[in-house]
Amino acid sequence: MNNKTMKALEFDKIRDQLDSFASSSLGRRKIKDLMPSPSFEEVVKWQEETDEGATVIRLKGRVPLDGIFDITPHAKRARIGGMLSPSELREIASTLKAGRMLQKFIDEMLDGELELPLLAEYMSTLCDLFDIEKLISNAIGDGGEVLDSASEKLRTLRTQLRANEAKVREKLESMIRSSSAQKMLSDSIITIRNDRFVIPVKQEYKGVYGGIVHDQSSSGQTLFIEPQAIVTLNNLLQELRASEQQEIERILIQLSVTVGEYTQELLHNVSVMGQMDFIFAKARYASSIKATKPKLNNEGRMKLFKAKHPLIDRNQVVANDIFLGEDFSTIVITGPNTGGKTVTLKTVGLCTLMAQAGLQLPTLDGSEMCVFEKVFADIGDEQSIEQSLSTFSSHMVNIVEILDEVDHNTLVLFDELGAGTDPQEGAALAISILDEVHARSARIIATTHYPELKAYGYNREGVINASVEFDVETLSPTYKLLIGVPGRSNAFEISKRLGLPERIIRDAKGYIGEDTNKVENMIASLEQSRKAAEDERVEARDYLRSAEKLHSDLQKELVQFYEEKDAEIEAAKVKAQKIVEKAKLEAEEVISELRDLRLHKLADVKEHELIEARKKLENAAPTLSKKVQPLPKQDHVFEAGDEVKVLSLNGKGTLLEQTGKKEWLVQIGILKMKVKEKDMEYIKPQKVVETKPLAIVKGKDFHVSLELDLRGERYENALIRVEKYIDDALLAGYPRVSIIHGKGTGALRTGVQEYLKNHRSVKGIRFGEAGEGGSGVTIVEFK
Template sequence: MKQAIQILEFNKIKQTVDSLCACSLGQKRVEYLSPSIDEKQVEYSLNQSDEALKIILALGEAPLGGVTDITEAIKRAKISAMLSAQELLGISRLLYAVSQLKTFSERLNEIKVDAPIFSSQVNSLVSLNSLQTAINDCIDETGYILDSASSELRSIRRSIQSTEARIKEKLNHVVSERRNKLTNGIVTIRNERYVVPVRAEAKNTFGGTVHDQSSSGNTYFIEPKEVVDLNNKLQEYHVEERREIERILRALTEEVKKFVDALAVNVEVLGEIDFMFAKGKYARLINGTRPKMNTKGIIRLVAARHPLIDQKVVVPNDIELGDEYTTIVITGPNTGGKTVTLKTVGLLTLMAQAGLLIPAHETSQLAIFDHVFADIGDEQSIEQSLSTFSSHMTNIVRIMERLTVNSLILFDELGAGTDPKEGASLAISILDYVKVRGARTIATSHYPELKAYAYENDDVINASVEFNIETLSPTYRLLVGVPGRSNAFEISKRLGLKEAILTTARAYVETERTEMTDLITKLEDRGLELDHEIQLLQKQNQEVEAMRLDYERKIAKFEAERERVLEDIKKEAFENIRQAKEEAEQIVADLRQAKKMADLSIKDHELTEKLTSLKKSEAKQAEQFKRKARNKAPLKAGDEVMVLSLNRQGELIEKTKNGDWMVQLGMMKVNIKEEDLEYLRQSVKKKDSGKGKMIHKRNTNVGIQLDLRGERYEDAMLRLDKYMDEVLLAGYQTVTIIHGHGTGALRQGVHKYLKKNKHVASFRFGGAGEGGTGATVVELK
């Protein structure tokens, strides 16, 4: 696939992923990023990218800042080669990242984000808190060895400070007494010894040791004899300081040596985590989704976009290949859209096999191919030389020799660069050869003969790139099933060419070709109509499916709540009965005991009280059961009732055949048994006074979902504002806003709007089956 990787510009994708890595550890893995033909590896890599995107959208990026590659430091520590302060600091920062990642993983668990791959990676990280503490106790964030690293170092540095103070004191005295021999009164250091600047003419009479001279020769830096002994002592302290620092670094190196294996594991895992999140960040950047993968050679791309074209201008396209037909022939004039289609299919295939999410709808499907071949060159020039044809043919020969049944082949302007008749025949022959061997092929061509070839073969289909005659420009929308046509006459007419010239030109065109052109025109027009109808049906199906899922969820929730309430009622009833039975048994036991003991002194009123207590207990249970399911008046349609098991008010619609009542509960209509209903009041209907009062009717055409994906930010906000007004008039309680993942800007805009809307009670991300973090569920007041 090396040639295809280069031609399809896969390396540009890698460069972007590389730039999104937090450290060099992840960048090393991006360097080896390439398409795989191993199904398990592809699935794992895609799951890894998808999981990273989910984590980023839920909690943000993984805390990997400041991590550096400590591989060389580990190798040096293993052989007891003393590590520098900076190398040790790098180890400390890596261990800090380990602890931060473990905390990050715990937060994911708290918010119930399922991330098995990331969790497994974090669990394999080794926390070395003792080593991190040992390094941090000795070295600060700049790599400076702290005084607290050892008592000996602290003592030496105090001696240094004391000696330096005495030297400065003596030198200040010298400066004060001999100022006339100095160029200025500033004490400085030369050769690690304190000196003063002496005029050139006074250097022989000043007294002391010369250590340096200015570039002009006017100043000599002299160490006065008064501080020679102190400077010597200071040098001795500095030597002791360096020795102590070296001892500390060697001790820390030996401590690192104990954990070299664990550190090596951490380096490996952190590199994989960094790589994983770089892929997730790239997916967010291109609004990528995880395609379903197969090994059957089936490609089904929905709203696919080329990732290297500006997302604001790129046109999404639907492309299918490998199921009903194995070859697509894209015909028509050069507009740029045909080549973009080829590159989109090829590049997205390479990306998916490399474990990267693709810029397409989440229902998209791609195949794992053994080989991806591409013969794509710059064929947009007017003149095509023999060398161009030879170059393409050499490449095609190489492809023919290596293709397999599980190959994807992309031909751009197949057969171009030679005589049109010969080129068309050659192109058809090549397509036949590839098709017989079972490979999947997409080819572009100018030749009308290839349009007929597609019509004559069931496993080959025509396609073209839509051209807008009004604007004289391509729309870059792929029309599958519709062959391309030449727009030369239409374009010339709109540009002002005389009709007489056009009439003559049309007369020169062969009748057969004219009929073919007319047929293509009719097919294209009909195809556009069908495409529009399909889009409308798809949109309606999506709305219906969304409503179905919403109702199923609400019904399931209702049933679960109903079962829970009934279970609570049963438990309460059993408990009351148990208590009543115990009271009754106690009363009977008291009576029997009294009788047995012949206690004639028992008073009548005491016996009466016990019997009354028993009756009250029985009456209490009866009243409780009546209160759980009773009607105060005969029920009729329109009455407002209380559903006892749900503790919710509703309105009676009608009585069903089996004796239950259909009850309107908010947006839902639910069948409820009559004994579970309690009459509240008659429904009060507002009458129209006829004096100009406005009655708002529900807009039954508004859906319970609003899909904003693909909209510009400003347009999306306008649509959202209009939609919220409509759902409020419709009386909906719950709606869903689909904003997708993308860069997160649209999601943030939606949430910002909802926070400010006074009619919104609350909102949340969608759950399983509700669109996840790509959708927001809104509860209205």
């Protein structure tokens, strides 16, 4: 796309808005490089991707894209044998986990029979690197620290370190707690200098403790001394720390080598995650501006319904219907300054660029947009002092460049065509330029002040005039685009409303040619006719919508009626079948009894026995009773305001007024119709039954905190407190609580989480977010 066009239409500001919806630097990089595409197939794919993303956002609201990092430099450095830092390895594990969570999220939506073919295809290409993620996670903590679990040797070294540190502290604490230490020490504390434990000793007592002086205060009155008694212990600590650092480096090198073996897979996953972040950023941006997916074509056809400029406040911008490329390929917009002509021009241009960049448009559903190979815009004043270019010259430079490249698959936007020079010559040039571009079958929208161009649309096939509406009553533009109506001068009307004497206005009209007056009168007549037609169109559209809604509602009710009817008939058939089966069984029993009588008694059956058997048969036959419901009598005298049921439509309505004998005007929803009284049934208003409020029995009032702090607790005591706290939180009815266990060695955290996982009332647990305490806090959700 032409860079001047991108700058003139302020497409960079669209990218800036889009950037705020990205979740990672990967997505932001793609947004920075975003450019409209001239390829129809590519634009169709981009729009489909954005639409699938918008569907996910609409249904779920949020997509799990947290924890994605640009790990490209990490992977490349690992491939050439570099050692990665713990934080870099943590970013790799976090990105892999984010990809796994996103894949699970998309798979769950696909299991719900949602069609997301493009997103599913991206997710299917992700490489399964869970082993790498698990390996790093077991060795590196959330804060980028190397965990004790990274290796058995590291765990042993750190255990020895903690034990020796405890010995050093114990030794030093016994020193500072002695009675003599109170006067020799500046403060009864243990501190660290040069990674060695020291105590603050007053200058005059430096020889008492012996050992090594590591530092002194700014005044020189306090010396930080490592007493001779703990030098050996501190030396041992230093050796253990050195061994610990060597083991950490060995672990990091081993992890880096493993990562380097999967560089290609990591780079591919990063690319996919960046693309997914980019797609969902476009979807979230579309949601923020209430945008819709346009129907695309490559036939030069554009239909924008209620299009809004995306960079203007939605509460202030005026929406316009804009059509181009079907009945006409050129629009010439005339009218005064500050009327909104340039905004309309930029709205069309930006919507075109946005559509071809895969962004949805701030329009109503059903809008259609063409994919152009080239888009040119000559907008604004680009005069240059350095190049000695006037306003007119700068416009002509742009227009010459446009004429060199324009063809049938081009959109051209001219703002104030021919301005900046003699009006007569400028108008002639504007007409000639429009003729040239129009002859090449390009799509054109041009704005102008020249009255000569008002007749241009009437004399050229495929060209139409347009204007931006001006309200003479308020002396301000409405910014509403009127296609088919040329702009007219409102100077006389405005002057009259501002108080200019009628005599002066009448004299001024006399200086205007008769043809000009006729044109202005014709335009005024066209505008009045257009307003009348617009009002009638809106009224007809409202009636059509109400009729369509009523028709749809009636169809639904009819379908429901037949479904219920079929269901009842089927149920009746099943019931009748059961009755018949029962009757057959009873008849068989009767016949069996008759045969037994005849065989056992070896004689004819007596009359009273036959009568009794016949009676049993009669009783076994099912009887069908048919109840006829009498029609309700209309003893109510109808009045305006009564609520009635219209029998033929099976719908409720309100009586408005009587229109004839036994006939009323009824309001059904937004539809009004005349209905006979015999087709209505009065609906009695329901009585409102007052109910007494239920008494609420309150239990014992006690407060349970939303968080439990276990820091500093011993393992056994901590679990006892957790058990009691969970019971109290469940009694309080909390849906979620926080347990603070700190990071530390991870033993307390592991114990607490193991207990919670096995608790029957716990629905799930997770670490806290960055603002909730990270891995030092466990969030508990109850069932």
